[in-house]
Amino acid sequence: MSLRAENVSWRAGGRMIVDGISLEPRPGSTIGLLGPNGSGKSTLLRLLAGVCATSSGVVSLDGTPLEKLSRTAIARRVAVVEQHATTEIDMSVLDVVRLGRIPHRRAWSAPSAADDSAVRAAIEYTRLEDKVAQSWHTLSGGERQRVQIARALAQEPRELLLDEPTNHLDIQHQLELLALVTRIPVTSVIALHDLNLAAMFCDHLVVLEEGRAVAAGTPARILTEELIAEVYNVRAIVTPDGPDGRPSVRFLPHEHSPGHTAALRS
Amino acid sequence: MARAGVRGAAVLWTGGPALLLLSTAVAITIGPADIAVGNVVAVVAEHIGLGESGLSPIRDGIVWDLRLPRTLLAAVCGAGLGMCGVIMQSLLRNPLADPFVLGISSGASTGAVLVVILGIGSGAVSLSAGAFLGALCSFALVLLLSHAVGGTTDRVILAGVAAMQLFSSLTSFIVMSSANAEQTRGVLFWLLGSLSGTSWFHVGLCASVLGAVLLVCAAKATALDAFTFGHDAAASLGVSVARTRLLLLVVTALLTATLVSAAGAIGFVGLVLPHIARAIVGPGHRRLLPSTALAGAVFLVWVDTAARTVLTPQELPVGVVTSLIGVPVFVFILYRSRKVR
Numbered sequence: 001m002s003l004r005a006e007n008v009s010w011r012a013g014g015r016m017i018v019d020g021i022s023l024e025p026r027p028g029s030t031i032g033l034l035g036p037n038g039s040g041k042s043t044l045l046r047l048l049a050g051v052c053a054t055s056s057g058v059v060s061l062d063g064t065p066l067e068k069l070s071r072t073a074i075a076r077r078v079a080v081v082e083q084h085a086t087t088e089i090d091m092s093v094l095d096v097v098r099l100g101r102i103p104h105r106r107a108w109s110a111p112s113a114a115d116d117s118a119v120r121a122a123i124e125y126t127r128l129e130d131k132v133a134q135s136w137h138t139l140s141g142g143e144r145q146r147v148q149i150a151r152a153l154a155q156e157p158r159e160l161l162l163d164e165p166t167n168h169l170d171i172q173h174q175l176e177l178l179a180l181v182t183r184i185p186v187t188s189v190i191a192l193h194d195l196n197l198a199a200m201f202c203d204h205l206v207v208l209e210e211g212r213a214v215a216a217g218t219p220a221r222i223l224t225e226e227l228i229a230e231v232y233n234v235r236a237i238v239t240p241d242g243p244d245g246r247p248s249v250r251f252l253p254h255e256h257s258p259g260h261t262a263a264l265r266s
Numbered sequence: 267m268a269r270a271g272v273r274g275a276a277v278l279w280t281g282g283p284a285l286l287l288l289s290t291a292v293a294i295t296i297g298p299a300d301i302a303v304g305n306v307v308a309v310v311a312e313h314i315g316l317g318e319s320g321l322s323p324i325r326d327g328i329v330w331d332l333r334l335p336r337t338l339l340a341a342v343c344g345a346g347l348g349m350c351g352v353i354m355q356s357l358l359r360n361p362l363a364d365p366f367v368l369g370i371s372s373g374a375s376t377g378a379v380l381v382v383i384l385g386i387g388s389g390a391v392s393l394s395a396g397a398f399l400g401a402l403c404s405f406a407l408v409l410l411l412s413h414a415v416g417g418t419t420d421r422v423i424l425a426g427v428a429a430m431q432l433f434s435s436l437t438s439f440i441v442m443s444s445a446n447a448e449q450t451r452g453v454l455f456w457l458l459g460s461l462s463g464t465s466w467f468h469v470g471l472c473a474s475v476l477g478a479v480l481l482v483c484a485a486k487a488t489a490l491d492a493f494t495f496g497h498d499a500a501a502s503l504g505v506s507v508a509r510t511r512l513l514l515l516v517v518t519a520l521l522t523a524t525l526v527s528a529a530g531a532i533g534f535v536g537l538v539l540p541h542i543a544r545a546i547v548g549p550g551h552r553r554l555l556p557s558t559a560l561a562g563a564v565f566l567v568w569v570d571t572a573a574r575t576v577l578t579p580q581e582l583p584v585g586v587v588t589s590l591i592g593v594p595v596f597v598f599i600l601y602r603s604r605k606v607r
């Protein structure tokens with residue numbers, strides 16, 4: 001058992017943003033959250049991280065509901081990487097990675113040997129050794145996300161939650177980043193936009209639509225032409241041409257009815 | 267990297283206080299009456315019951331009743347305003363945040379002036395209480411306004427400008443409508459930020475509040491680090507965001523209000539010093555808070571010494587001098603943050 005969501009909902013302004021979702025990732029697996037903008041992916045991640053409280057339902061860690069745990073205890077288990085972290089403060093890469101030790105440190109004390117070794121391990125794992133002294137503001141988007149992942153690793157989490165971590169990256173860095181995330185031996189839940197990346201890197205997919213989970217299972221079972229048409233409202237051709245026979249999605253242009261095209265021309 | 271850290275901490279913890287002590291002692295000797303560092307030490311020794319200074323009562327009075335409390339209050343104000351700047355810059359994620367720029371000092375001034383002119387209560391405690399209420403009002407106003415208009419860096423500053431204008435005009439209105447000429451001159455001098463006429467009572471009051479705030483900050487230093495990448499990031503690093511924010515904002519308002527009620531609105535110390543300290547010790551608040559406090563104390567001791575001696579026998583309000591220094595730095599930070607994003 002690890003991180004588990006049972007029938008969780010979150011309501012805002014009379015609208016259900018997340019509506020009765022259950023999730024129980026197998027330890028060590030990579031779960032992809034799919035769905036159009038506004039389908040509730042980010043909010044679900046916030047509920048899983050305990051950053052906001054559920055309106056109903058329970059998120060639990062090893063069977064203990066999050067609200068019974070201190071914020072610090074949660075942060076020692078669950079790390080979060082946002083899609084676009086920004087700061088105005090002049091930080092070095094090392095400064096940023098060290099932030100990950102905050103939940104492990106006591107109020108008055110200086111960083112311990114355990115803190116230093118966790119930071120060093122995280123930097124090594126993400127291959128940032130030659131960048132430690134560099135200023136955050138001089139990094140590229142891909143490097144910044146790598147530094148945020150190093151910071152998350154310094155937390156020594158068992159669960160890693162990532163909200164569209166590849167959003168602002170070029171394709172090379174998208175692939176590198178997701179390869180890095182899936183290599184990390186923790187349970188990861190990743191909100192993703194790109195269906196092909198989700199198919200390549202995730203063990204299990206959950207598709208959200210208007211706050212509800214409309215499908216869940218392996219990429220091969222979930223990514224079908226019918227589901228894409230229904231959830232995203234686009235036509236696509238899905239073939240088993242991805243790595244290891246995983247599904248590969250090719251989108252087709254929008255169908256225009258003749259009347260619609262004529263109306264555009266006039 | 268650990269060794270350099272240890273050495274840096276040692277320099278900070280011994281060099282900083284030593285520099286402050288030396289600055290205070292030397293600053294007291296500067297002025298029209300001729301006094302040596304030795305005299306200062308002897309006077310202090312006499313008053314805490316260790317031997318005789320051998321100085322005339324007048325010169326003893328100049329050191330013990332005039333220059334010493336004034337210099338100490340300068341140090342306390344510099345330290346306190348610097349710390350307020352650090353806390354606000356971290357919580358509001360804004361390199362331009364400072365109690366003066368965001369109008370908190372103006373609100374405190376309005377509250378204090380209201381107490382003085384209307385004669386509510388009596389003495390420094392009711393003055394501080396008035397200043398505290400004023401500071402809280404303007405802080406609440408700034409947070410509400412900046413939240414309503416989007417909460418980005420520029421907008422928080424604009425909300426601060428609005429609050430500052432509002433409370434300055436309120437203050438002017440109160441002064442013009444109900445003060446006599448004598449009161450007006452006193453109030454205006456104090457509004458510009460001035461350390462003249464400091465009493466030991468003010469020193470004690472401000473130092474105790476500063477001490478309490480220092481303790482809170484020491485406990486919350488790592489939590490302040492967690493705000494680097496925003497509130498959600500802080501929450502996911504284990505910080506109780508709402509509680510920590512409220513505690514630190516109230517504490518900042520309290521400290522600002524106490525300092526303003528003693529010395530008026532001295533601007534830009536909280537803006538400038540955190541940036542200088544950050545350049546030296548880095549962004550971690552465990553070092554940044556104490557080093558900003560020390561740097562602010564040394565800075566204001568010297569600025570006040572300059573303010574009271576440069577145009578002898580006339581005296582400049584210290585706030586005028588800090589603004590002359592602070593505004594160019596404000597523009598520089600603005601310019602640099604344009605390139606950062």
